[in-house]
Amino acid sequence: MIRRIGVIGGGQLGRMFALEAKRMGFEVVVLDPQEHSPCGQVADEQIVAAYDDMEAIERLGQSTDVVTYEFENIAIASVEYLEQHGYHVTPTSDVLRITQDRLLEKRFVRSCGIATADFAEINRLDDLSEASMSIGFPAILKTARGGYDGKGQWRIQSLDEGRAAFSAAKGAKLIYERVVPFARELSVVATRGANDAVVCYPAGENTHDRGILTMTVAPARISDNARLRARTIATTIGKKLHIVGTYCVELFLLANGELLVNEIAPRPHNSGHYTIDVTQCSQYEQHVRAICDLPLAEPKLESNAIMMNILGAGKGDHLTGEDELLTDPSIVLHMYGKRHAVNRRKMGHFTMLVDGAVDEPAIARAKAAHAKLGWQD
Numbered sequence: 001m002i003r004r005i006g007v008i009g010g011g012q013l014g015r016m017f018a019l020e021a022k023r024m025g026f027e028v029v030v031l032d033p034q035e036h037s038p039c040g041q042v043a044d045e046q047i048v049a050a051y052d053d054m055e056a057i058e059r060l061g062q063s064t065d066v067v068t069y070e071f072e073n074i075a076i077a078s079v080e081y082l083e084q085h086g087y088h089v090t091p092t093s094d095v096l097r098i099t100q101d102r103l104l105e106k107r108f109v110r111s112c113g114i115a116t117a118d119f120a121e122i123n124r125l126d127d128l129s130e131a132s133m134s135i136g137f138p139a140i141l142k143t144a145r146g147g148y149d150g151k152g153q154w155r156i157q158s159l160d161e162g163r164a165a166f167s168a169a170k171g172a173k174l175i176y177e178r179v180v181p182f183a184r185e186l187s188v189v190a191t192r193g194a195n196d197a198v199v200c201y202p203a204g205e206n207t208h209d210r211g212i213l214t215m216t217v218a219p220a221r222i223s224d225n226a227r228l229r230a231r232t233i234a235t236t237i238g239k240k241l242h243i244v245g246t247y248c249v250e251l252f253l254l255a256n257g258e259l260l261v262n263e264i265a266p267r268p269h270n271s272g273h274y275t276i277d278v279t280q281c282s283q284y285e286q287h288v289r290a291i292c293d294l295p296l297a298e299p300k301l302e303s304n305a306i307m308m309n310i311l312g313a314g315k316g317d318h319l320t321g322e323d324e325l326l327t328d329p330s331i332v333l334h335m336y337g338k339r340h341a342v343n344r345r346k347m348g349h350f351t352m353l354v355d356g357a358v359d360e361p362a363i364a365r366a367k368a369a370h371a372k373l374g375w376q377d
């Protein structure tokens with residue numbers, strides 16, 4: 001019987017997961033090096049330690065019935081430790097190994113018969129000229145491991161720029177990717193249970209600013225056919241990866257209708273935050289259900305939605321304008337309890353519930369609401 005859930009990582013995804021788990025009657029223990037972390041503020045207990053502190057990992061395993069993680073850049077050794085010592089941890093280290101490494105991930109996706117952008121592995125300077133000849137420019141060089149929110153990425157137009165990026169990467173293994181002229185960026189948030197059942201939220205449509213998600217429109221403004229294919233891709237990936245829990249598949253939709261997978265996140269995702277406010281069972285509750293071997297819920301949108309991230313500006317730690325924002329009854333504000341609004345740090349988000357179509361006027365309303373917010377000391 002599962003009563004206590006352990007979470008490695010104390011950020012906002014852990015926090016929203018913990019809030020749902022606690023509402024459902026579970027206790028939550030989080031492990032994070034930063035005291036009073038966003039998740040630690042709402043959990044029953046926080047173990048303050050590094051993600052790869054094996055004594056702390058042992059304590060987390062001992063004090064809980066199942067362990068999960070809220071982001072993929074944790075030490076794989078921690079998940080392996082839990083597995084080797086008989087603790088129940090999900091998703092498994094096999095899932096983490098693939099999703100931590102962009103090269104393994106893209107090869108895995110292709111092995112499922114699903115398309116990705118053209119790519120090549122870059123270990124040496126020589127690999128760069130070979131890749132540029134076969135794939136061409138413009139291209140993106142990304143660190144194979146450890147990058148997030150656009151970090152560890154360089155757009156390149158020439159071999160010279162490629163060489164500069166290669167030296168900036170300081171010997172890290174890289175992936176060379178063709179820049180895809182996508183019409184839309186999409187994501188499908190899905191959950192797979194231990195019994196192999198998969199449920200999917202409808203594809204959302206994402207806007208990024210220099211690699212950081214800024215807005216999700218749900219559902220995406222795409223054809224039923226593209227929606228169905230995106231769902232099929234996400235389902236296939238979940239089943240072939242044998243993931244148990246909520247995950248997200250990010251895709252590029254090309255003008256000719258083709259879908260390419262960009263990334264897999266083995267956890268609840270920023271583009272699924274809106275599910276808290278407009279579905280009967282959020283992506284976080286689905287994750288609780290999956291890892292506790294409870295039945296999944298077929299998602300149903302009770303309203304369309306636009307989610308906007310609230311990023312720090314490096315100019316003060318206190319949000320301003322929320323009183324005006326909240327005069328709009330269609331807006332639900334979520335703040336993460338982070339003390340310092342470092343420039344471009346994810347501090348919170350809001351969901352705007354949209355009656356009818358998510359069209360340009362609705363998006364303009366959400367952007368106008370977002371523009372009311374600022375930061376002060």
Ligand code: AMP
Binds near residue numbers: 147210212250
């Ligand atoms: P990633 O960290 O791979 O999710 O990349 C962050 C963002 O950079 C994506 O959401 C896209 O907006 C953009 N991006 C990444 N890879 C490509 C690509 N191959 N072609 C075009 N845009 C890309």
